[in-house]
Amino acid sequence: MTPDDIDGFYAKRADLNLEDYIELDFEFECVGDPREAAAHLCSEQSTAQWHRVGIDEDFRPRFAAKVLELSAEPRSGFSIAVECAVRGQVHACRATIAHPHGNFGPRFPNLLSAVCGEGVFFAPGIPLIRLQDIRFPDSFLAAFPGPQFGIAGLRQRLQAFDRPIFFGVIKPNIGLPAAPFAELGYQSWLGGLDIAKDDEMLADIPWCPLEERAAALGEARRRAEQETGVPKIYLANITDEVDRLVELHDMAVAKGANALMINTMPVGLSGVRMLRKHATVPLIAHFPFIASFSRLAGYGIHSRVITRLQRMAGYDVVIMPGFGPRMMTPEQEVLDCVRACLEPMGPIKPCLPVPGGSDNALTLEGVYRKVGSADFGFVPGRGVFSHPMGPAGGAASIRQAWDAISKGIPVADYAKDHPELRAAFEAFGKR
Amino acid sequence: MTPDDIDGFYAKRADLNLEDYIELDFEFECVGDPREAAAHLCSEQSTAQWHRVGIDEDFRPRFAAKVLELSAEPRSGFSIAVECAVRGQVHACRATIAHPHGNFGPRFPNLLSAVCGEGVFFAPGIPLIRLQDIRFPDSFLAAFPGPQFGIAGLRQRLQAFDRPIFFGVIKPNIGLPAAPFAELGYQSWLGGLDIAKDDEMLADIPWCPLEERAAALGEARRRAEQETGVPKIYLANITDEVDRLVELHDMAVAKGANALMINTMPVGLSGVRMLRKHATVPLIAHFPFIASFSRLAGYGIHSRVITRLQRMAGYDVVIMPGFGPRMMTPEQEVLDCVRACLEPMGPIKPCLPVPGGSDNALTLEGVYRKVGSADFGFVPGRGVFSHPMGPAGGAASIRQAWDAISKGIPVADYAKDHPELRAAFEAFGKR
Numbered sequence: 001m002t003p004d005d006i007d008g009f010y011a012k013r014a015d016l017n018l019e020d021y022i023e024l025d026f027e028f029e030c031v032g033d034p035r036e037a038a039a040h041l042c043s044e045q046s047t048a049q050w051h052r053v054g055i056d057e058d059f060r061p062r063f064a065a066k067v068l069e070l071s072a073e074p075r076s077g078f079s080i081a082v083e084c085a086v087r088g089q090v091h092a093c094r095a096t097i098a099h100p101h102g103n104f105g106p107r108f109p110n111l112l113s114a115v116c117g118e119g120v121f122f123a124p125g126i127p128l129i130r131l132q133d134i135r136f137p138d139s140f141l142a143a144f145p146g147p148q149f150g151i152a153g154l155r156q157r158l159q160a161f162d163r164p165i166f167f168g169v170i171k172p173n174i175g176l177p178a179a180p181f182a183e184l185g186y187q188s189w190l191g192g193l194d195i196a197k198d199d200e201m202l203a204d205i206p207w208c209p210l211e212e213r214a215a216a217l218g219e220a221r222r223r224a225e226q227e228t229g230v231p232k233i234y235l236a237n238i239t240d241e242v243d244r245l246v247e248l249h250d251m252a253v254a255k256g257a258n259a260l261m262i263n264t265m266p267v268g269l270s271g272v273r274m275l276r277k278h279a280t281v282p283l284i285a286h287f288p289f290i291a292s293f294s295r296l297a298g299y300g301i302h303s304r305v306i307t308r309l310q311r312m313a314g315y316d317v318v319i320m321p322g323f324g325p326r327m328m329t330p331e332q333e334v335l336d337c338v339r340a341c342l343e344p345m346g347p348i349k350p351c352l353p354v355p356g357g358s359d360n361a362l363t364l365e366g367v368y369r370k371v372g373s374a375d376f377g378f379v380p381g382r383g384v385f386s387h388p389m390g391p392a393g394g395a396a397s398i399r400q401a402w403d404a405i406s407k408g409i410p411v412a413d414y415a416k417d418h419p420e421l422r423a424a425f426e427a428f429g430k431r
Numbered sequence: 432m433t434p435d436d437i438d439g440f441y442a443k444r445a446d447l448n449l450e451d452y453i454e455l456d457f458e459f460e461c462v463g464d465p466r467e468a469a470a471h472l473c474s475e476q477s478t479a480q481w482h483r484v485g486i487d488e489d490f491r492p493r494f495a496a497k498v499l500e501l502s503a504e505p506r507s508g509f510s511i512a513v514e515c516a517v518r519g520q521v522h523a524c525r526a527t528i529a530h531p532h533g534n535f536g537p538r539f540p541n542l543l544s545a546v547c548g549e550g551v552f553f554a555p556g557i558p559l560i561r562l563q564d565i566r567f568p569d570s571f572l573a574a575f576p577g578p579q580f581g582i583a584g585l586r587q588r589l590q591a592f593d594r595p596i597f598f599g600v601i602k603p604n605i606g607l608p609a610a611p612f613a614e615l616g617y618q619s620w621l622g623g624l625d626i627a628k629d630d631e632m633l634a635d636i637p638w639c640p641l642e643e644r645a646a647a648l649g650e651a652r653r654r655a656e657q658e659t660g661v662p663k664i665y666l667a668n669i670t671d672e673v674d675r676l677v678e679l680h681d682m683a684v685a686k687g688a689n690a691l692m693i694n695t696m697p698v699g700l701s702g703v704r705m706l707r708k709h710a711t712v713p714l715i716a717h718f719p720f721i722a723s724f725s726r727l728a729g730y731g732i733h734s735r736v737i738t739r740l741q742r743m744a745g746y747d748v749v750i751m752p753g754f755g756p757r758m759m760t761p762e763q764e765v766l767d768c769v770r771a772c773l774e775p776m777g778p779i780k781p782c783l784p785v786p787g788g789s790d791n792a793l794t795l796e797g798v799y800r801k802v803g804s805a806d807f808g809f810v811p812g813r814g815v816f817s818h819p820m821g822p823a824g825g826a827a828s829i830r831q832a833w834d835a836i837s838k839g840i841p842v843a844d845y846a847k848d849h850p851e852l853r854a855a856f857e858a859f860g861k862r
Contacts, residue, residue: 046632049602049813052615053821059606080511083728084759103605103632109670109697110634117694117719118631121726122752122788127759171480174534175490184483200549201477201534203541239540242673243705263548266540268699274674288548292731293723295552296511300723300731321553328515328558357553382480390484 001036001043008050008058009042011066011098019137021098023068024115028095028129029079029298031088034072037125038095042067045119046103063103069096078128079298085127101136106143108269108309116301131301134308138346144312145273146348149282151375154316154352157258157282158194158231163374163406164364165352166194166398167235168391169381173199177208182216184391188384189224189232191395191420196221197235199381200263200286204240204248211251218256235284239263242271246278253281259316264306265289269313276314284317284354285310291321295328303333307340311351317377322355323370324363331370338371354379360387361397361424365405388423397424432467432474439481439489440473442497442529450568452529454499455546459526459560460510460729462519465503468556469526473498476550477534494534500527509559510729516558532567537574539700539740547732562732565739569777575743576704577779580713582806585747585783588689588713589625589662594805594837595795596783597625597829598666599822600812604630608639613647615822619815620655620663622826622851627652628666630812631694631717635671635679642682649687666715670694673702677709684712690747695737696720700744707745715748715785716741722752726759734764738771742782748808753786754801755794762801769802785810791818792828792855796836819854828855 030037042065050059072091079092104110116131123129147153155161168188170181185196196217204210217234224232236257238248245267249260259282262272266289276283293300303320310318320337321327327334334355341353353376355367360383367378380398387394400421404414415421461468473496481490503522510523535541547562554560578584586592599619601612616627627648635641648665655663667688669679676698680691690713693703697720707714724731734751741749751768752758758765765786772784784807786798791814798809811829818825831852835845846852 047603047605049604049817050606052603052607052611053817053819059603063606080727082726082759083761084756086756102638103636104634105636107634107672109672109694110632112697113670113694113719114632116723117697118717118722121722122758124757127726172478172483172490173480174478175481175494176483180483201541201545203535203538205534205536207533239544241538241540241704242699242701243708263540263544266543266548266699266701268673268697268702270673270697270702271699273672277674286549288544291549291552292547295513295558296727296730297514299727321549325515325517326555327553328513330514386480386484388484 001039006036006039008060009039009064009066011068013068016066016098019139020100020102021137022101022115022140023135024097024099024131025133026095026097026129027132028093028126029075029090030093030125031086031090032125034070034091034093037123038067038070038093041095041120041123041126042097044123045099045114045117063100065097065099067095068098070094080128080296082127086125101140106140108273108313128299130299131305133302134305136346141312141346141348144348145276145314146312147314147316147351148276148279149316150349151352154282158233160194163402164368165377166192166395167354167377167379168193168196168384168395169199169379170196171199171381171385173202173381175207178212178216181208181213182220184385185217185234186220186224187391188395189221190228191392192399193384193395195233195235195259197261198237200237200239200261200288202237210236210238210248211255214252214255214257221256233259235259235261237261239267242267242274245271245275249275249279257281259284261286263288264310269309272313272315282316283314284319285315286319287321302336304336304340307337311341311345312348315351317352317354319354319356319379322357322359323367324357327357335370338376342375352377359383360428361401361421362411362428364398364401365411368405383424383428388427389420393420393423396420432470437467437470439491440470440495440497442499444499447497447529450570451531451533452568453532453546453571454566455528455530455562456564457526457528457560458563459524459557460506460521461524461556462517462521463556465501465522465524468554469498469501469524472526472551472554472557473528475554476530476545476548494531496528496530498526499529501525511559511727513558517556532571537571539704539744559730561730562736564733565736567777572743572777572779575779576707576745577743578745578747578782579707579710580747581780582783585713589664591625594833595799596808597623597826598785598808598810599624599627599815599826600630600810601627602630602812602816604633604812606638609643609647612639612644613651615816616648616665617651617655619822619826620652621658622823623830624815624826626664626666626690628692629668631668631670631692631719633668641667641669641679642686645683645686645688652687664690666690666692668692670698673698673705676702676706680706680710688712690715692717694719695741700740703744703746713747714745715750716746717750718752733767735767735771738768742772742776743779746782748783748785750785750787750810753788753790754798755788758788766801769807773806783808790814791859792832792852793842793859795829795832796842799836814859818851819858820851824851824854827851
C-alpha cells in the first residue's frame with residue numbers, strides 16, 4: 001500500500017457518523033509497519049479493491065473499515081508459534097476499528113463474515129489476531145429482538161426474587177429413559193431446584209425421545225409444583241437441525257417443557273434468532289464449541305463477543321464457562337461475560353448469566369462474591385445428582401448454602417446442623 | 432478416577448461394533464497421568480456420571496466414548512501459554528477415541544456439541560487440545576445428503592472437462608450497484624471465466640439488492656453464453672439469516688443465478704443441510720470464521736474436519752484457504768482439505784476443492800502441481816478484476832496460463848506472445 005492508500009483506512013471519531021459503525025477492538029501481532037498492517041486489516045474486512053480498473057472512484061469513504069485508534073509495541077517474536085507466519089520484527093498492537101454496518105446489515109451470518117471472517121484472519125502480516133470486543137450503535141441493536149422475558153420475566157415466572165436462580169443438570173446425562181430421568185428431576189425440584197435441565201449433549205434420541213421426556217418431566221414438574229407450592233421449570237435441550245427447532249419447540253412446550261435450551265454455536269446464532277420469533281417460553285444458551293476459538297489470550301475471539309451476540313439473538317439466560325480451575329477461564333473473562341449479560345445495551349433487555357462448571361454447595365459463595373450480586377444462575381450437575389443423599393439432598397444442600405450466605409453465617413458452620421449440606425462437604429470438600 | 436473407572440473408558444477395536452462409532456483423532460497436552468487424562472476426555476464427552484446414586488448400573492459399555500489408541504511423550508511445559516492451565520509435568524499426547532454416535536444421532540448440531548463441545552475443551556488436566564480428524568462409518572454417512580451434483584455434475588453443467596474450473600470474485604467487492612457489477616462479471620466471462628462470483632461479504636443489501644444483482648448478472652451471463660458458445664455460472668452469495676435461505680434461493684435462481692454460495696460457519700452447517708434439501712443448483716461453501724479455531728497447530732479444530740462436514744452437508748464445491756504466504760496455511764493442511772473433498776467417503780459424492788487466496792495467472796501452475804490433478808477450482812479476485820486490461824484481460828490471462836501448462840510450455844515463455852498473460856506478469860510478478 002502507498003501512504004495515500006493507507007490514509008484512506010484511517011479516520012477520527014469526530015469525522016464519522018458513529019451510528020453508521022460497529023466498533024471492534026482487536027489485539028494482534030504483526031510483522032512490518034503496524035500502521036500499514038492495521039490498514040490492511042481494515043481493507044481486507046471491507047473493500048480491498050476500492051475502484052474499478054481505469055475508473056476514478058473511491059469506495060473507501062462510505063464502505064471502508066477505518067482505524068480509530070492504534071498502539072504498537074515491539075516484541076521479540078510471536079507469542080504463539082505459527083508455522084506460516086511471515087518473518088521480521090514483530091509488533092504487538094491494539095487497534096479499535098470502525099466497521100460500517102451498512103456493508104452487510106443487521107444479520108448475524110453477514111456480521112460474523114465481516115468481523116470474524118477472511119478479512120480479519122487473513123490480513124497480510126497478521127498471523128495472530130484476537131477480536132477482543134464489539135460495540136454496536138443503538139440503531140443497529142434495535143433491529144435485534146433481545147430477550148423476550150429477561151431476568152425480570154424469569155424471576156416473575158419462578159417467583160424467585162433477590163437470590164440466584166438454582167439450576168441443575170440431570171445426571172446421568174446420557175443413557176436414562178424418560179421415566180427414571182423424570183424421577184431425578186422430580187427429586188431435585190422437591191429438594192429446592194428452580195430449574196432441572198437436560199445436559200447439552202442430550203438430544204431427541206430414540207432411547208429417550210424428547211416427546212416422552214418432556215411429557216414425563218412436565219408431569220413430574222407439575223407434581224413438584226403442587227407439593228412445594230412454588231413454580232418450577234423443566235428446561236429441555238432442543239438442540240437439533242435448524243429446520244426442526246420450531247417443531248421441537250411446539251412439541252416440547254405442549255408436553256410440559258417450560259424453557260428451552262439451544263447450543264448456540266453448533267446450531268448457529270441465526271437459528272436462535274429464528275426460534276426467538278416463535279418462542280413462547282424462555283430460551284437458554286449453552287456454550288459448546290466456543291472454547292475452540294476463545295481460550296487463548298493471543299488468538300481467536302473473546303467469549304464476551306459471543307455473549308453479546310447471544311443476548312442480541314434473544315436468549316433470556318446465557319450459560320457460560322464459570323470460575324474454578326476446571327473451566328480454565330480467567331476470572332476476568334468470566335466477569336466480562338457476566339457484565340455483557342447485565343450491562344445496559346440500548347434497547348436490549350439484560351439476560352441472566354450462568355457461570356457454570358463442576359459446582360456444588362461449596363462453590364456457591366465464591367461465585368456469588370465474584371459476580372457481586374444475586375443476579376446469576378448457579379448450575380451444578382454432579383453437585384446435585386451425585387450427592388450422597390440423592391438429587392433431593394443435593395438440591396437441598398445448595399439451598400442451605402444460600403440460606404447461610406444470605407444470613408451471614410459461614411457455610412461450614414451452617415453445615416453442622418444441616419445434614420444435606422454437611423454431606424456435600426463430606427462428598428465434595430476434598431476436591 | 433479409580434483404575435477401574437479409567438478402564439471403563441478404554442476398549443479395543445476388535446471388541447466394538449465399529450459401525451456404532453465415530454473415530455476421533457486428538458492431539459492434546461495434559462498435566463497428570465496421560466492415561467487418566469484420556470479417560471476424562473472420553474468421560475466428559477459422553478457419560479461423566481454413569482450410574483445413579485445408590486443404583487448398581489453402568490452406562491459405559493453402551494454410551495461411553497472409549498480410547499482406542501494413546502501415545503504420550505513428556506515435554507517441558509505447554510507449547511502455548513494458557514493462563515488457567517494446571518501446573519505439573521506436561522505430556523504431549525495423541526489419542527484415537529471411538530465415540531458412540533447413538534448418543535446423539537446423525538445431526539450436525541448434536542455431533543458438534545459432542546465432539547467439539549464442553550467435554551472436549553474442558554476435560555480435566557487438558558488445557559490444550561486439537562481435534563485433528565474425524566472418521567464416520569458408512570451407515571452414519573448414509574444419513575447425510577452429500578453433494579447433489581458433485582464434480583462430475585458441475586463439469587457437465589459447464590461442459591468443462593480435464594481442466595480446473597475457473598472462478599473469479601467480482602471486485603470491487605463492496606459498493607457497486609447491480610448494473611456495473613454485472614458488467615464486470617460479463618467481461619470476465621467473455622475473457623474465459625467459468626464462474627463469476629460474489630464476494631463472501633456481499634449480502635442482500637439495499638445498495639445492491641440480491642434480486643437486482645441476480646437479474647443483472649443472469650442477463651449478462653446469458654449474453655456471455657451466447658457470445659462465447661459455452662455455459663457460464665453466476666454464483667450468488669445468499670449468506671443470510673437461516674430463515675431467508677430458501678426464499679433467497681428461489682428468488683436468486685428465478686432471476687438468473689445458477690449456483691449459490693453460503694458462508695458455512697456463520698450460517699451453520701445445519702442451515703446448509705436444510706437448504707440442500709431444497710436446492711436446484713450447485714451449492715458452494717466459503718470459509719469465514721474457520722481460521723478462528725483452525726490456524727494453530729496446538730489448539731482448536733483442524734480445518735479438514737470442517738471440510739468433511741461441509742461435504743456431508745451437501746456442498747458441490749468447497750472454497751478453502753489455499754497455498755501461498757497470504758493464507759498462512761501449511762501446505763500439508765491445504766492438501767489434507769483437498770483430499771477430504773476428493774477421497775472416497777462411503778455413499779457421499781466428491782466435491783470440488785477450491786484452494787484460494789490472492790491468486791492470479793502466475794500462481795496457477797503452482798496450485799496445479801501441488802494438488803496433483805486438474806480436479807480443483809481456481810479463484811482469483813484482484814488477479815482478474817484489477818488486471819491492467821480489465822476483467823476480460825484478467826480472465827484471459829488465467830486461461831492462457833492454463834493453455835501453457837496443458838501444452839507443457841513454460842508459462843513465462845507463453846507470455847511473450849500473449850499480451851494478457853504478459854500484462855499479468857508485469858502487474859503481479861513483482862509480488
